[in-house]
Amino acid sequence: MDQILGNIDLLIQFPIVNLKIIIDGVMIGALFALAAYGLALVWGVMNVKNLAQGDFVIAGGYVAWWMTQKGIHPLLGVPAAFIIMWGIGWIIYKLVISRVIERDLFTSLLATFGLAIMMAQILNLMFGSDTQSIDLGYETLHFADGLIDIPISKLIGVCMALSLAAGVIIFMKRSRMGQAIRATAQDARAARVLGIDTEKVYAFTFSLNSAICGAAGAIIVMAWVIQPFYGITYSIRAFVIVTAAGLGNLPGVIAAGLGIGAAEQYGSHIFGIGYQQAIAVLLLLLVLVVRLLIQRRKRQVLQ
Amino acid sequence: MTRLMPVIHIVLLALVIAAPFLLPDYRSSLSALWILIIVALTWDLTGGQMGYNSLGNIFFYGTGMYVAAVITIGMAYNVGEYTDAAGGGIFAFTPTQYFMGFGFGLIGAGLFCAACAFIIGSVTFSLRGPYFAIGTLGVAIAAGELVSNWEWVGGGQGISMPNYPGEQERLFTYFSFATVGVVLYIFLRWLYTTRFAAAMNAIRDDEEKAEAMGIHTLRYKLVAWAIAAFFVGIVGAIEAFQALHFEPLETAYQTINLGIFMVVCVLLGGKGTLWGPIIGAIMFHVFKEITWNYFLGWQWVALGALIVVTVVYFQDGLMGWLMSKKPEWFGIRVESRDTPTAEAAE
């Protein structure tokens, strides 16, 4: 208890720390938002709840890391991870996901959970269980007496995340495929009647999700660290964000992503870093309860 | 078939009693099998019979372990002192203290978990489908994280249990598990013939209609989950005594291990049947033992593949498959082979 009060006291004594916490939170939150956006896409379009979301992220990170080991410039790892994870996503779609789309909701949850276990362990066997990261060798910017520090690598990562998100938004709005995806999300049957090849749309959507996650992972490995078993951390965050923001609500997803990043940093500053995972999960429960209460007022349930 | 049932049950009971003597080297493995059977059966109570797929039943397992530990230790010593990080010498337990702790620990764990099910359920049962699964999963993960930061019960150090005061510890735990398992089986066999089960099935098939027909659905859901929680809590408590030392994240609230295994067992065997979870648990246990022994390092890949294949290609499980092949075994009357089968009629 004393410690919690002491930590709050620090926030009041050094107001600049608040800024630092928010910046840290927003930076990691941008990556959470990316993974969450992919989840919202897959969830909304084909009603698949992908529990392996975080493992796609980590797999993308390892693709980038492996390419750097082979002497390719780290920044090229991001597009490379995007492309390779696109392919892996497509294979997984054909083998597994395409067969669970029409099934009940719990099926996709469990099937992707099995996938998550497999992917984490395969990564562990291939790359070992050490934490890995890519050192870009860039400087760190210091502000406010060194209290705020922003490594340039993180800055680059966040910019790449933002431009990727922007690219996806424009793609969804403008392109034929984007329109087909949105049409399928609204009503798959009607879309089929109107001549949209929904099977193709599903395959594309899932591959796109996998690719987005892969790119997010490639950014994470440059600015943070990855480890084969970290996937679940990102999966939980993605679920929290999508549950909070709802499907098909991209600005909502981004806002929720940044917000959860910041909330988590605040939580781990005040209660201690040991509570980080607990805070994320409790936020999920909180979001569920709040949405429940709203629904209850309309005499409905959350489903 | 029905006339054979008493004979089959007597043979099975004899097998249950004889197993630890026939396979003395596999007593702990048999105990582990009982854990799987019990958690799978109780998962099916809400998941298979009522359509509420919980991913958080492991919460009751972990809570049961801790409740039993706190009761046993608390009756003899100060729990905070006992779990103190550096520890202070040996804490001895007399046989009376041990067995008192065992008895009260089991009952306490069961009741406490049932109460938890009522409290948590009154919120989570307003969630449907995947939200219920995610919500309950969240409860289990959060509980593990919070307990791991709670120093009074040992935090990340975990907690040590007293040693069994005697020689035949393995037999003692085996028969404790077996007793709970047999009682659960008899109870469920009876329960599934009552109106209560009919109401549960109605909730699974169409909750809105069930409610419209005057079934107080929330009450049924809570009672069903509390029954499951009661048994899972007791199993956790026995496991606490068997494990001798356990810690929160990987042993007690082992969400992505046992927490998911129980679901896989049910799916393997067949949802919504009495024997499905039992057969599924046996199949899963054998698979797990083989892969863990002979595929060093690859066991999780094999396990993930098993889950994916089961869920994607074989979701009705063994019982579901049998039921469609040999419906007469299950007392389902098929009018005539020539008329369109039930499947086509749908």
Added chain:
Amino acid sequence: MKKWSAIFAPALVALATTAPSSAYAAECEEIVLGSAISLTGKYATNGVHAKNGYEFAIKKIKENGGIKVDGKCYNFNVIYYDDESKGDRGATLAERLISQDKVQYMLGPYSSGLTKAIAPVTERYKIPMVEAEGASRSLFNKGYKYLFAVLSTSEQYLASAVTLAEEMAKKDGKEAGDIKVAIAVENDPFSLDIRAGVLEDAERVGMKVVIDEKLPRDLSDMSAILTKVKLLKPDLLVVSGHSKGAATAVRQIKEQNIKVPMIALTHCEAADVTGNFGDAADGILCSTQWAETLSYWDPVFGTAANYEQEFKSAYPEYKEKKVPYQTAQASAAVMVFMSAFERAGTLDKDAVREAISATDMTTFYGRIKFSEAGNNIAKPMVLRQIQNGEYNVVAPSAFASHGLDWPRK
């Protein structure tokens, strides 16, 4: 069952290690040891270090002509299972090793947590276990009779760092009461015991603990703690969290430009902080159970330096880094078994247990003599400082080869 283990154990070993040499050991019989070790999960890095240590020692003993028990010659063979860094898995596997594979002697797992889970099992079956990787004191207050640890207990890891911090601060004109300590340890038995040790020492001296936080299992970011370090300016920062903790700490200390006069870590070598982070690791204090520069000697491995050299040529993946002490102590555990078998002159389990308990030997790893509780009381911990990329011993003074660089830049 015997037959099965005879068939499968070599197969498992062959699967898991680089081909064991068996050419000139044909006439020797086999003593089977068992071990559940972390090949996957959070402790996998160090689990593999320990396993390599076991295997290397077994190979060396074989090359040296095996173990002579009552005129007959034997070699060790270990049945491994993967405990996935999970306690309940470890306990189950220990049970399986003992009751199904009929193993009579056990080598320890990696980490205090796993040892804590397995020790009650070996105790129940009265199977002697010599472990090399469980240092928490809570292992040695349970009255275990069959548990022996070749390493020093964890409260000693950073005790000399606290003493050094006190000395230096006093030299700087500070009172003990003004010395501020920041502690960040992983939430697991080993690191919590490190924390308990530091807290005890700090309290005895009268230092003030300003940060006392626990790191989560999936640690990837400790900037929240380091920000507090910046604000509260402690004189000593202690971080312990196995390899992952050490790597994250060094990376972020550099990134956030943390200036603390003294930083002490555990598991520097296992995380290879000098190889991974270069100058960023300079000035950091690392506690170690063993250093290759120490002057210990034994007939199997020769000197500590010799051990390192030969180990590196047997396991080329360690070429570029330090051989971690986790590996050395694993080899030492095998040495204890060897010596105990030879002294007992029989394969009888109880006689061997007595012989282990009476061990008093010098190895390349240091002197080994067990207390009543089973921990090794004859070997000191060493504190090294990374100076220009080199690990130099700075404490205790009896072993110190270099002076301490203070304050850290």
